[in-house]
Amino acid sequence: MKTTMFMEPGKVQIEDIDKPTIQAPDDVIIHVVRTCVCGSDLWAYRGLEDKATHSENSGHEAIGIVEEVGSDITTVQPGDFVIAPFTHGCGHCAACRAGFEGDCQNHTDNFSNGVQAEYIRFQHGEWALIKIPGQPQDYSEAMLKSLLTLADVMATGYHAARVANVSAGDTVVVVGDGAVGLCGVIAAQMRGAKRIIAMSRHEDRQKLATEFGATDIIAERGDEAVAKVMALTNNAGADAVLECVGTEQSNDTAMKVARPGAIVGRVGLPHEPKMDMSESFYSNTIIAGGPASVTTYDKQVLLKAVLDGDIHPGKVFTKSFKLDEIDDAYQAMTKREAIKSLIVVD
Ligand SMILES: [Zn+2]
Numbered sequence: 111m112k113t114t115m116f117m118e119p120g121k122v123q124i125e126d127i128d129k130p131t132i133q134a135p136d137d138v139i140i141h142v143v144r145t146c147v148c149g150s151d152l153w154a155y156r157g158l159e160d161k162a163t164h165s166e167n168s169g170h171e172a173i174g175i176v177e178e179v180g181s182d183i184t185t186v187q188p189g190d191f192v193i194a195p196f197t198h199g200c201g202h203c204a205a206c207r208a209g210f211e212g213d214c215q216n217h218t219d220n221f222s223n224g225v226q227a228e229y230i231r232f233q234h235g236e237w238a239l240i241k242i243p244g245q246p247q248d249y250s251e252a253m254l255k256s257l258l259t260l261a262d263v264m265a266t267g268y269h270a271a272r273v274a275n276v277s278a279g280d281t282v283v284v285v286g287d288g289a290v291g292l293c294g295v296i297a298a299q300m301r302g303a304k305r306i307i308a309m310s311r312h313e314d315r316q317k318l319a320t321e322f323g324a325t326d327i328i329a330e331r332g333d334e335a336v337a338k339v340m341a342l343t344n345n346a347g348a349d350a351v352l353e354c355v356g357t358e359q360s361n362d363t364a365m366k367v368a369r370p371g372a373i374v375g376r377v378g379l380p381h382e383p384k385m386d387m388s389e390s391f392y393s394n395t396i397i398a399g400g401p402a403s404v405t406t407y408d409k410q411v412l413l414k415a416v417l418d419g420d421i422h423p424g425k426v427f428t429k430s431f432k433l434d435e436i437d438d439a440y441q442a443m444t445k446r447e448a449i450k451s452l453i454v455v456d
């Protein structure tokens with residue numbers, strides 16, 4: 111089967127490898143229908159993070175058809191159409207029961223890898239997989255795109271809003287205009303935010319943020335952005351802040367625009383994790399966040415919201431590629447020609 115190999119910074123390519131097989135009783139083999147490139151895949155591709163040359167791709171978002179199940183699997187069967195989240199919670203440890211399966215206490219291999227491929231071996235599939243009614247051909251391409259966001263970005267944006275406790279009537283600031291930040295705007299609106307201030311300096315993303323429910327756009331960064339938020343909120347700051355980037359500057363901005371006692375919900379993978387904790391003390395700021403609870407949100411709210419047509423997070427996929435064009439898909443995101451690149455697997 112075809113899979114994507116990370117060759118070196120700036121280069122991924124398709125190679126032919128053996129199809130995965132069941133190795134544990136709770137494994138599920140999935141024939142991938144749609145996968146994509148994540149902003150987090152770009153860190154190594156841009157050479158900003160070490161990754162071994164000629165190594166498995168870091169792709170972790172897919173929807174597909176169950177091909178084969180291990181002997182312990184009772185929840186899905188061959189032929190089922192499923193969302194394969196990037197998290198693999200057990201569903202019954204203390205973390206999973208509290209709705210934090212991104213930190214499942216029973217699984218050390220709790221995250222997906224290598225899903226930019228024709229087939230994947232999904233470990234711990236019993237609770238983590240989410241069944242989609244019907245078959246892929248029952249859905250429009252736009253709907254398939256939205257369903258794919260439920261493997262990561264829409265759930266991650268929702269996680270930021272949930273841990274930041276976005277509530278009806280709130281003023282929310284979303285830091286970051288990548289796919290996750292844009293999904294954070296959707297999530298803030300779903301949870302009843304009255305004012306959603308999106309930080310974005312790219313026209314295509316500003317447009318989508320507005321379409322998703324942002325009431326104000328701030329193109330500035332750093333202290334200029336902070337000043338703008340303060341001006342927009344009569345110097346109050348935001349009731350909740352979604353940090354969807356993960357850099358030192360974005361975290362610093364997030365902390366500074368939070369009103370005293372507000373929660374900063376962090377879902378940007380921290381790459382420069384230095385934070386001045388004394389600042390949060392003197393503003394009573396609460397810092398929350400981490401890996402999203404994908405299965406929990408999909409089952410509770412997100413799958414229904416997508417199927418009912420209430421939200422359209424698939425609009426973050428602004429370019430489509432075939433699996434053979436995987437390097438072009440990475441390039442399009444690296445050059446910011448695409449907000450997020452979809453991969454169609456035949
Ligand atoms: Zn991702």
Ligand SMILES: [Zn+2]
Pocket residue numbers: 199200201202203204205206207211213214215216217
């Ligand atoms: Zn668990």
